[in-house]
Structure formats: structure tokens, C-alpha cells
Amino acid sequence: MTKYITTPIYYVNDIPHIGHAYTTILVDMFKKYQELKGNSCILLTGTDEHGQKIENSAKMKNKSPQEYADSISFKFRSLWDSFNISYDYFIRTTDSYHNIGVKKAFEVMFSNGDIYKDYYEGNYCVSCETFFTKRQLLDNLLCPDCGKETTALREESYFFRLSKYQDKLLEWYKQDVIFPLHKKNEVIRFVESGLSDLSITRSTFKWGIELPKSINDNKHIIYVWLDALLSYITPLGFGNNKENKMKLFDDATHFVGKDILRFHAVYWPAFLFSLNLPLPKKIYAHGWWLIDGAKMSKSVGNVVNPKEIADTYGLETMRYFLISEVSFGQDGDFSIKALTKRANSELSDKLGNLLNRLLGMSEKYFNFNIESSDFSLFENEIDNVNNIINSLDSYMENMMPNKYLEELWSIFDIANITITKHSPWEMIKNNKKDVSSLLVFIANILAKGALMVYPILPQSSIKIMESLGINESFYKDIIKESKMIKKFTLTKIPPLFPKLEVKEEQLNKTKEIKDKQVKEEVNLRQFDKLDIRIGKILSAKKVKDSTKLLVFSIDFGEFGVRQIVSGIANFYKESDLVGINVCAIINLKPSKIRGIISEGMLLTAEDSDGNLELLRLNIKHGSKVC
Numbered sequence: 001m002t003k004y005i006t007t008p009i010y011y012v013n014d015i016p017h018i019g020h021a022y023t024t025i026l027v028d029m030f031k032k033y034q035e036l037k038g039n040s041c042i043l044l045t046g047t048d049e050h051g052q053k054i055e056n057s058a059k060m061k062n063k064s065p066q067e068y069a070d071s072i073s074f075k076f077r078s079l080w081d082s083f084n085i086s087y088d089y090f091i092r093t094t095d096s097y098h099n100i101g102v103k104k105a106f107e108v109m110f111s112n113g114d115i116y117k118d119y120y121e122g123n124y125c126v127s128c129e130t131f132f133t134k135r136q137l138l139d140n141l142l143c144p145d146c147g148k149e150t151t152a153l154r155e156e157s158y159f160f161r162l163s164k165y166q167d168k169l170l171e172w173y174k175q176d177v178i179f180p181l182h183k184k185n186e187v188i189r190f191v192e193s194g195l196s197d198l199s200i201t202r203s204t205f206k207w208g209i210e211l212p213k214s215i216n217d218n219k220h221i222i223y224v225w226l227d228a229l230l231s232y233i234t235p236l237g238f239g240n241n242k243e244n245k246m247k248l249f250d251d252a253t254h255f256v257g258k259d260i261l262r263f264h265a266v267y268w269p270a271f272l273f274s275l276n277l278p279l280p281k282k283i284y285a286h287g288w289w290l291i292d293g294a295k296m297s298k299s300v301g302n303v304v305n306p307k308e309i310a311d312t313y314g315l316e317t318m319r320y321f322l323i324s325e326v327s328f329g330q331d332g333d334f335s336i337k338a339l340t341k342r343a344n345s346e347l348s349d350k351l352g353n354l355l356n357r358l359l360g361m362s363e364k365y366f367n368f369n370i371e372s373s374d375f376s377l378f379e380n381e382i383d384n385v386n387n388i389i390n391s392l393d394s395y396m397e398n399m400m401p402n403k404y405l406e407e408l409w410s411i412f413d414i415a416n417i418t419i420t421k422h423s424p425w426e427m428i429k430n431n432k433k434d435v436s437s438l439l440v441f442i443a444n445i446l447a448k449g450a451l452m453v454y455p456i457l458p459q460s461s462i463k464i465m466e467s468l469g470i471n472e473s474f475y476k477d478i479i480k481e482s483k484m485i486k487k488f489t490l491t492k493i494p495p496l497f498p499k500l501e502v503k504e505e506q507l508n509k510t511k512e513i514k515d516k517q518v519k520e521e522v523n524l525r526q527f528d529k530l531d532i533r534i535g536k537i538l539s540a541k542k543v544k545d546s547t548k549l550l551v552f553s554i555d556f557g558e559f560g561v562r563q564i565v566s567g568i569a570n571f572y573k574e575s576d577l578v579g580i581n582v583c584a585i586i587n588l589k590p591s592k593i594r595g596i597i598s599e600g601m602l603l604t605a606e607d608s609d610g611n612l613e614l615l616r617l618n619i620k621h622g623s624k625v626c
């Protein structure tokens with residue numbers, strides 16, 4: 001049976017970031033793994049284009065919502081094309097067949113009594129496109145999911161009888177559908193705490209799908225989440241004549257971020273119950289990519305552009321990093337340092353280097369033709385490798401792709417250790433036959449490795465296979481049946497993973513990002529430990545041999561006169577500073593700067609263009625800043 005897998009469909013309020021790329025790459029990896037095993041798999045992705053958030057973003061750019069959606073949707077699609085994502089469907093919720101399908105779904109739900117009209121009163125978060133009751137809000141106003149301000153709404157609305165499906169949902173959760181387990185338990189607790197009916201129309205803005213004609217009410221448009229979730233079935237032909245592929249939905253798997261699990265694990269199955277359609281077989285909820293522990297956000301300026309990363313460090317490196325760095329379901333910290341470290345130690349030093357060693361020795365000793373049918377020297381190693389290869393399926397099927405890679409990499413370790421153990425450069429002097437066996441053994445490890453790494457590193461996998469003279473048809477023999485290939489004619493290829501350096505401009509960016517982030521929270525007691533005082537500058541002199549440093553003598557009243565060194569010489573003339581009152585921390589541990597003792601730190605402010613000013617206050621020296 002064909003598996004049907006989906007990414008969420010992405011909002012077009014802004015261009016794609018690394019979080020979007022992560023979901024898409026995960027799903028692409030899953031599809032490629034199924035195909036490697038010989039299973040067929042259909043992948044849907046697309047863009048979510050209606051709703052208040054998009055209408056607002058378009059307004060800000062002085063574009064019509066459709067124009068704006070067209071341009072951003074195109075960016076998503078082009079990005080996935082440039083990343084060679086094997087999607088089969090790219091849905092846009094502004095596609096006409098989708099519009100027809102959504103109206104049809106509304107009609108079906110209405111006619112079976114699951115939709116009724118009432119008043120909605122509560123708060124709405126435009127950023128999450130989600131309704132909240134007052135009880136759910138933080139500080140009576142803020143969205144509990146994203147922390148942004150919500151808007152109070154009172155409007156006529158159509159409601160979906162979500163409460164009616166509470167028991168059916170709880171029953172459904174008994175099947176193992178939601179992964180990871182702790183997320184499933186969160187969903188169960190949410191549903192057990194009681195479901196309210198869901199508002200599924202809006203009437204205070206226009207950018208959305210109108211109600212079906214049969215309802216005869218043109219004041220409302222359909223709530224963006226009902227519209228968006230239906231995008232998983234309208235491209236298969238639901239409610240329209242696009243295709244007749246609804247059978248695919250019998251084996252559907254959704255991949256989503258943890259933030260949108262509730263929509264997929266509560267609202268979506270309830271809609272499907274109402275439409276009398278099968279429910280998804282699996283819902284996988286992944287974690288979030290953070291930057292230095294904080295959420296990516298445009299206002300903070302720490303949004304990571306996946307195209308930039310792929311262009312600078314390589315698409316395959318980025319795929320490898322995203323999949324190996326975190327366990328599925330956990331949050332991860334995205335950093336260029338961690339990415340280059342992993343790429344260098346795992347891709348270059350282990351995999352790339354192993355292929356180089358094989359090619360180098362095969363060329364030198366055998367002119368690229370290696371052959372052997374006697375592997376008795378490596379029996380134990382071969383057993384170990386086969387056991388590892390056989391264990392991989394369970395890691396991928398249980399959504400532990402990082403563990404899959406970790407285990408797979410241990411076969412490259414076995415290969416590298418075996419080479420060192422037998423020192424072929426010595427052995428070749430009197431035992432050419434065993435060297436040939438060793439190289440054929442190593443080539444087999446690389447052949448198995450190349451096949452199994454295909455879902456994560458598709459291009460490198462193909463290059464390694466081409467260099468070994470094999471292709472994916474070897475899967476049956478060397479993976480399923482654990483056989484050994486006895487003869488290789490190798491072809492030299494350029495190094496697969498040249499060592500990476502952290503690019504300076506990326507690091508500067510990271511520093512900039514850090515500067516733009518709010519630092520870790522401290523409590524009042526911690527803050528109170530700092531003694532910040534007003535001091536009157538008595539003298540200021542340049543530090544010898546330094547262009548930046550000035551040494552000050554500063555009078556802090558009853559706290560005495562202190563010597564402080566500060567790097568502000570580029571911003572002030574010494575003589576302009578004498579006599580002014582400044583702020584300084586006076587209980588910092590004294591330190592030596594260029595051999596001069598500094599007994600405190602002057603406080604300054606710096607803007608993003610690098611302009612700097614001393615904090616100056618017209619209040620008596622010795623006063624405390626608090």
C-alpha cells in the first residue's frame with residue numbers, strides 16, 4: 001500500500017526559515033527511506049494562504065493578499081525545488097479545487113448537524129490564528145502559545161460541535177497514533193479536561209474562503225485552520241473533481257511541529273469523524289530549532305535562512321546536521337559552530353576520509369580493481385556490520401533518525417579501525433592477497449553505508465555508489481540478504497566533504513543575534529548584588545600604546561576615589577570628560593588591563609551601528625543606581 005505523508009502547509013506571511021526547512025527535510029528523508037525499502041510513498045506540501053495574519057502582512061507591504069501570497073508561495077516552492085525535495089503535491093489554499101473542496105466539507109458537516117450559528121466571545125491571537133478563552137490567556141491578554149498580544153472578539157460565528165467527539169477522540173488515542181509519547185499524553189490531558197465547541201468562521205475581515213452558497217450567508221469566511229487542514233485531502237480530490245485519489249488517505253502520516261499538534265490531533269480527527277473519513281495512521285510532532293536557547297523571531301533578528309546555510313556550508317551538510325543534532329521531538333539549538341564541528345568530525349573525518357583511503361590504496365596497489373572472495377580475516381567485523389545494518393530499520397520506523405545515523409556511523413568506525421589494525425601499507429610488502437580482501441571488505445562497508453545514508457544524504461550517497469560502481473539495485477543483496485560484493489572497479493572522485501571553516505561573517509551575525517536577544521532571566525536578588533554608583537570624573541588619560549583605552553580617576557563620594565580603565569578612547573576626547581558624572585559598577589572584582597588595575601566598570605550604551613555613549617546622570621556622586 002502506498003504511504004501518504006504530509007508536511008504542514010506553510011503560512012505565507014514571511015519567507016521560509018530553518019524551522020520550515022527542518023520539517024520538510026524530515027518528511028523528505030522519510031519518503032526516501034520508504035523508497036529505498038521499495039515502498040511507494042506520496043509526499044504533500046504546500047502553502048497556507050488565507051487568514052488575518054496574511055491579510056495584515058500583505059497590507060503592510062502594500063500588496064493585495066493574493067499578490068503577496070503568490071510571491072511568498074513561489075519562494076517556498078522554489079526553495080524546496082532547489083533542495084531537491086521529492087514532493088508529489090504542492091497545494092496552495094488559494095487553488096480553485098481547494099476552494100470547492102472546503103465548501104463541500106462545510107456543507108457535509110453542516111448537513112449532518114455538526115455546525116450551528118452562535119456568538120463567539122473571547123480572544124484571538126492573529127499570529128497563531130487561534131481562539132482563546134480569557135482563562136487560557138497569560139496576564140489576561142497574552143497568547144499562551146506565542147506570548148503576543150491577543151485581541152478581544154465578539155462576533156457572530158458558526159461553531160463546530162467539537163465537544164460531541166470528545167469520547168471518540170479519547171478512544172482513538174488508545175491506538176498508537178501520536179508520537180512522541182509525552183506529546184500524546186499532553187493531548188489526552190487537554191481533551192480530558194473538556195472540549196468546547198470550535199468557532200469555525202470569522203466575519204470581521206475578508207481574506208478567506210466564503211461559506212457554500214447553500215448556507216446563504218455572505219457575512220462569514222471559513223476559519224483558516226479548517227481551510228488549512230482540509231488541504232490534506234482536497235488535492236486527492238475530496239469534494240472536487242481534481243483527482244480520485246482519496247484511497248491514499250487510508251494510510252496517511254502527518255509530520256508537524258509541536259506547536260500545531262493540537263490542531264492535528266484534536267480538531268483534524270474530529271473534522272474527519274464528522275466527514276466520515278478515515279483517520280491518520282500516525283502524527284509525528286517534532287521539536288523546535290532555537291538560537292542560543294531563544295525562539296527565532298524577526299523582531300529579534302535571529303531568523304536563520306536555510307538557503308544561506310545550504311549555499312555556504314552545503315545542502316547535504318545542513319540535512320545531516322538537522323537530522324543528527326537532535327532526537328526527534330526535542331528542541332535543538334542551531335549554531336554554525338556545532339554544524340561545522342559535526343560536518344568536520346563526522347562527514348569529513350569519518351565518511352569522506354574512509355572513501356579517500358579506499359580510493360587511494362586501491363589506486364596505488366591495484367589500479368582501482370579489487371577482488372576477493374575470502375573474508376575469513378574479518379568475520380567478526382562482518383557480523384558486527386550486518387547486525388548494525390539490520391538494526392537500522394527499527395530506528396527509522398520508530399522515528400529515531402539521529403540514532404539511525406549514530407549507528408550507521410559506527411560501521412565507518414569499524415572500517416577505519418580495521419584498516420589501522422591491519423596496516424595495509426605494511427601488509428602489501430608480502431601479502432597482496434589479504435590487502436585486496438581488506439579493501440573489498442572496506443568497499444562493502446561503504447556500499448552498505450552509501451545505500452543506507454541515501455535518505456539523509458541523497459547526493460553524496462549517489463556519488464559514493466558511482467565511485468564504487470554500484471547502484472540502488474544492490475539493496476536486496478547487500479542490505480536485505482547481508483551478502484558481500486566480491487569485486488569492485490572503482491572510480492576516483494573529488495573529496496566528498498572538504499573540511500569546513502566557520503565563515504567570519506556568519507559568526508559576526510551570531511554575535512549580532514546574541515546582542516539582539518534578551519539575556520537569561522535574573523531575579524531581583526541577583527540584580528541587587530551589583531553596586532552601581534554615580535561617580536565624578538576627576539581625570540582621564542590615554543593608556544600608553546593603546547588606541548582604545550582610557551584610564552580614569554573617579555570620585556564616588558563616600559565610596560572613595562577609584563581608578564577605572566575603559567575602552568572608549570575612540571568616542572571621547574579626554575578633556576571633554578573631566579568633571580562629568582557617570583555610572584559605574586564599583587563592586588566588580590578588580591582586574592588588570594594592560595598592567596593597570598581597574599576597580600570598576602563604566603556603563604555605556606551601544607547602538608547597532610556601533611555608536612557608543614557613556615551613561616551620564618546629573619545627580620550627586622556617590623548616589624546609588626537601582
Ligand code: MSP
Pocket residue numbers: 007008009010011018019020022023048228229231255256257258259260287288289290296
Ligand atoms: N499554516 C500552519 C500549518 C497548517 S497545517 C494544516 C502553520 N504554518 S507555519 O508556517 O507557521 O509553521 C509550519 C511548521 O513549521 C510548523 O510545523 C511549525 O512547528 C514549524 N516551525 C516553525 N518554526 C519552527 C522552528 N523554529 N523550529 C522547528 N519548526 C518550527 O503553522
